[in-house]
Amino acid sequence: MKRAANNNIVWLIRRELWEHKGMLLWTPAVIGILMTLLGGLLAFGAVARTKVRTALIVNGEEISWGAVLNAQSFAHRKSEIIQAVANNYTYTGAPLFLALGFLVFFYCLSALYDDRRDRSILFWKSLPVSDAQTVLSKAAVALLVTPVIVLAAASLSSLALILILCGVLAANSIHVIAELASAPGLYLGPLRLFGLLPVYMLWALPTVGWLLLVSAWARSKVFLWAVGVPLLLLVLLAWASNMAQADLPVHWLQVNVIARALLGVLPGSWYLFEPALLPAMQAQAGAGPQMLQFNLFANSWSSLAMPAAWVGALAGVAMIAGAIRLRRWREES
Amino acid sequence: MTTASDSASVISARNLRKVYGRQAAIDGLSFDIAPGRIVGLIGPNGSGKTTTLKAILGLTGFEGELAVLGRDPRLERDALMEEVCFIADVAILPGWLRVRDAVDFVAGVHPRFDRSKAERYLALTKLKPDMKVRSMSKGMVVQLHLALVMAIDARLLVLDEPTLGLDILYRKQFYQNLLEDYFDENKTIVITTHQIEEVEHILSDLMFIREGKIVLSASMEDIGERYAEVMVGPQHINPARALQPISERSVFGKSVLLFDGVSREQLAVLGEVRTPSLADLFVATMKGAQQ
Numbered sequence: 001m002k003r004a005a006n007n008n009i010v011w012l013i014r015r016e017l018w019e020h021k022g023m024l025l026w027t028p029a030v031i032g033i034l035m036t037l038l039g040g041l042l043a044f045g046a047v048a049r050t051k052v053r054t055a056l057i058v059n060g061e062e063i064s065w066g067a068v069l070n071a072q073s074f075a076h077r078k079s080e081i082i083q084a085v086a087n088n089y090t091y092t093g094a095p096l097f098l099a100l101g102f103l104v105f106f107y108c109l110s111a112l113y114d115d116r117r118d119r120s121i122l123f124w125k126s127l128p129v130s131d132a133q134t135v136l137s138k139a140a141v142a143l144l145v146t147p148v149i150v151l152a153a154a155s156l157s158s159l160a161l162i163l164i165l166c167g168v169l170a171a172n173s174i175h176v177i178a179e180l181a182s183a184p185g186l187y188l189g190p191l192r193l194f195g196l197l198p199v200y201m202l203w204a205l206p207t208v209g210w211l212l213l214v215s216a217w218a219r220s221k222v223f224l225w226a227v228g229v230p231l232l233l234l235v236l237l238a239w240a241s242n243m244a245q246a247d248l249p250v251h252w253l254q255v256n257v258i259a260r261a262l263l264g265v266l267p268g269s270w271y272l273f274e275p276a277l278l279p280a281m282q283a284q285a286g287a288g289p290q291m292l293q294f295n296l297f298a299n300s301w302s303s304l305a306m307p308a309a310w311v312g313a314l315a316g317v318a319m320i321a322g323a324i325r326l327r328r329w330r331e332e333s
Numbered sequence: 334m335t336t337a338s339d340s341a342s343v344i345s346a347r348n349l350r351k352v353y354g355r356q357a358a359i360d361g362l363s364f365d366i367a368p369g370r371i372v373g374l375i376g377p378n379g380s381g382k383t384t385t386l387k388a389i390l391g392l393t394g395f396e397g398e399l400a401v402l403g404r405d406p407r408l409e410r411d412a413l414m415e416e417v418c419f420i421a422d423v424a425i426l427p428g429w430l431r432v433r434d435a436v437d438f439v440a441g442v443h444p445r446f447d448r449s450k451a452e453r454y455l456a457l458t459k460l461k462p463d464m465k466v467r468s469m470s471k472g473m474v475v476q477l478h479l480a481l482v483m484a485i486d487a488r489l490l491v492l493d494e495p496t497l498g499l500d501i502l503y504r505k506q507f508y509q510n511l512l513e514d515y516f517d518e519n520k521t522i523v524i525t526t527h528q529i530e531e532v533e534h535i536l537s538d539l540m541f542i543r544e545g546k547i548v549l550s551a552s553m554e555d556i557g558e559r560y561a562e563v564m565v566g567p568q569h570i571n572p573a574r575a576l577q578p579i580s581e582r583s584v585f586g587k588s589v590l591l592f593d594g595v596s597r598e599q600l601a602v603l604g605e606v607r608t609p610s611l612a613d614l615f616v617a618t619m620k621g622a623q624q
Contacts, residue, residue, distance in 0.1 A: 004444075011441035018434050019427070115427060122421035123478070125392065128414040129442050328410075331393055 008129050012137030013145060016111075023103060024141070028150045031096055032157035039092070039161040043168040082176055086185030089162045090193055093154025100150040101266035104142050104204065108211035108265075111138040112323060113222045116332055131327040135212065139320055142208045142265075143201045151197070155190035162186075192297045199300045200267055202309055205316030207264030213319040216326035230258045260312050270303040277303055341403070343368050343489055343521040344389060348397040351384050358384040359395070360545035366538070368488070369518040373532050374525045375615060376542035382525040385542070386493050389523070390419055402488060415444060418482050419491035426474055428467035432460050439481050451484035454510075472503035479507065483515045490515070492524045496531065504528075508535055529611045539611070541618050549618050561600055562591050562609040569603045576600075580617035591617050 017024060112135065115121040124134065166177045180186060214226040234254055241248035255273060263269050271277055277299055303309055342365040349362040359381040366372050376382050387393040391406030391413060399406060404413050426435065432455065440448045458476045466474055475495070482490065496504040512535055516522060526532055539556060541549040551559065565573045565588045574581075576599070578590035591609055592600060600606045609617075 008442050011438055014441075015434075015438055018431070019429050118427055119422065119425045120427035120430075122392075122419075123425050123427070125390075126414065126419045126421070127439065127442055128411060128444070130411040329394065331387075 005130075005133060008133050009137050009140070012129065012134060013141055016138060016141045017145070019114075020107060020141075023107060024146055024149060027099065027103060028096060028153035031099055032153040035092070035095060036157045036160040036164070040164045043164050046168065078176070079179060082179050083183055083185060085162065085165075086180060086183035087189065089186075090154065090158050090189040092158040092161050093151075093193070096150050096154040096157070097267040100147060101263075101269075103150070104146055104208065104265040105211065105262075107146065108138075108142050108208050109215055109222050109226055111142070112212055112215040112327060113218060116330075117220075119332070121332070132324045135216070135320060135324045135327055139208055139212060142212075143204060144197075147197055147200060147267075148194075151190075151193050155193060158189070195297060196267075196300055199270065199304060202304060202313045203270045203273070204264045206260045206312040206319070207262060207316070209316035209319030209323070210261040212323040213326070216323040216330065227262060230261055234258050256308065264312070268300075270300060270309070274303055274306055274308065342366055342400075343370075343402060344523070345400045346388075346397070347399070349385070349388055349399060350396040351381075351388065351393060357545050359388070362397075362542075362545070362547060364540060364547060364550055366521060366523065368521050370537045371516065371522045371524070371535055372538040372540060373529070373536040373611075374523060374540050374542060375529060375611075376525075377619065380542050381545040382542055383493060384545075386419075386491055386523070386525060390417065390491060416487055417489045417491065418485050418487040419493070420475075420478055420482055420495050421493050422495075422497060426466045426478055428465065430466045431462070432464050432477060433462035435466075435477060435481060436462075439485070443485055445486040446481075447484045447486065451480050454480035454483060454514075472499055475499060475503060475507065479510060483510065488520060490520065490522045492522065492526075494526055495524070496526070496528065504531060508532065511535075529615055533611045536611075541615060543619055549614075556611075556614070557608045559594055560591065560609050560614055561595065561597055562589055562607045562613065563600045563604045564589050564607075565604045573603045580613075580620060582613075589613075 115124060125131075162180070166180060169176055211226055215222055218225045234250070237248055237253060238250050240246075241250050260269075260273055263272060266272070344364070344366040346365070347363050349359050351358045362381075362385060374382050374385060384393065384395075388395045388399060389401055389406060391401075391410035394407060401413060402416055406413055436448065436451055436455070439446050439451075455477070458473065458480070460469070460473060460477055460480075464473075466477070469477070496507050499507070508531065511522070524532055524536070536553055538552050539549065540547055563573065564584070567586075567588075570588055573588070573590050576592060576595050579593050580591045582589050587604075591613060597606050
């Protein structure tokens with residue numbers, strides 16, 4: 001029975017990938033390729049421009065940039081720069097991380113609604129697959145499969161970008177590739193990205209839960225219900241707070257309930273909800289760029305020491321349970 | 334087949350009731366369906382047919398007792414779906430689904446699915462493995478759905494208006510496939526449809542349902558024995574009317590009277606006796622219930 005359930009979940013996830021191939025596979029791939037192409041163009045543009053003044057005059061002698069940067073006296077500075085680049089290059093995946101937030105958001109909104117709209121839910125329900133398996137497979141696609149695809153795209157495209165940069169430098173006879181290849185940051189970068197996945201999953205849970213709940217419940221206009229209702233609630237509360245001159249916790253609600261229900265799927269959202277995390281990071285960032293990346297990783301993990309992370313995750317789990325119930329009993333007219 | 338539940342009814346319902354708002358969609362339905370039958374559940378729009386099917390399939394809550402293959406569809410739906418199949422309406426396969434993926438998926442999740450059987454059916458159609466449902470005609474979608482369903486060795490098949498919106502060729506083909514390649518004495522089929530003429534010759538049992546209540550439930554043999562239609566000339570009309578027909582209509586100047594429970598010998602003297610068509614019986618029954 002256990003094995004059958006796992007087997008079903010695997011098929012259900014495959015099903016999601018068939019249905020959302022364009023959204024979940026092609027969008028990250030295309031963004032990654034565009035980023036790489038754009039980076040390549042910029043790099044070649046930079047070469048073309050510097051070629052014009054490829055040499056500088058020192059004491060009446062022409063010395064190439066390459067000679068300057070390859071010079072012994074510059075070696076120390078150079079390795080520092082290389083380390084910094086190796087430790088931070090995965091940030092170039094930022095457009096993809098932003099895209100991840102949007103992808104997961106809209107995936108969840110449609111996940112339990114689309115097949116009710118086109119009535120294909122009756123086909124899926126005619127198969128021996130439980131509603132819990134269906135909903136959990138969709139949550140797994142939102143929390144695990146999509147982030148993994150996007151992180152892979154981000155790792156690949158940032159690696160491609162750094163290789164392009166090396167190529168451009170090599171064309172200017174600045175050879176960094178050997179040193180870069182021996183920098184541990186180059187390999188740790190993608191590992192750290194994937195290492196943040198559990199943190200992302202926990203902070204994204206409330207938003208995924210809320211969106212799946214609305215997706216399982218709304219008869220139409222899913223987006224309006226999912227976004228409009230929390231915002232309307234906020235406006236009403238702010239208004240009531242003003243009218244009654246009472247000190248209603250509007251701001252608290254805004255950050256800890258509304259924002260977490262809607263923005264949790266953005267990577268790094270924990271810095272949005274818990275600004276207290278930031279000073280700790282900035283204080284240590286003074287130690288240099290090498291520390292920064294490391295701290296982002298450790299600092300993000302430290303967010304899990306906050307009760308808010310777990311309270312939100314529990315709320316998310318409860319809402320997913322609600323979505324399962326709705327999926328089981330909600331009747332289509 | 335040795336288990337106890339096999340000898341009993343496939344579906345056993347007692348006092349089913351489902352209320353939407355103030356309107357009772359089904360109101361105290363009780364019936365039994367034996368294995369190896371093909372049952373037509375027939376009624377006008379809004380009579381409660383679809384609600385009854387939904388209750389059988391565990392898609393809706395209800396009051397009363399209902400056992401499908403010995404299980405309560407409210408509590409054991411997941412297990413039930415291994416032995417029950419349904420086609421809820423035409424064209425409910427999602428547009429993005431490819432033929433190949435549909436077969437893979439059902440083969441992946443359904444323990445009673447016979448892949449080679451599905452592929453044999455598909456080979457007889459114009460469907461290609463790469464085709465998406467979006468690009469198929471309505472008839473082709475039904476062919477795909479039927480190929481999937483017929484390859485599942487289910488004990489109960491529920492069809493809700495399966496041929497709605499199909500042209501006559503596909504409709505004929507649909508029921509022919511169902512009878513020749515799918516149905517056997519271990520299987521039970523429940524069909525709802527508007528097109529009574531189409532299923533008339535394949536049904537073994539009949540249930541007329543009206544305003545959430547069963548107004549007629551009988552096997553086709555019983556119907557043939559119980560109901561008779563007589564074409565009566567004007568000279569015999571008064572004695573014929575005295576036998577209390579349940580309906581009367583006129584065709585080419587002659588009257589056609591439908592009788593319930595009047596012996597054929599008695600009727601033969603009045604004119605030509607026939608077994609009524611289900612459509613005529615349906616109209617007569619529904620009219621009768623209105624009075």
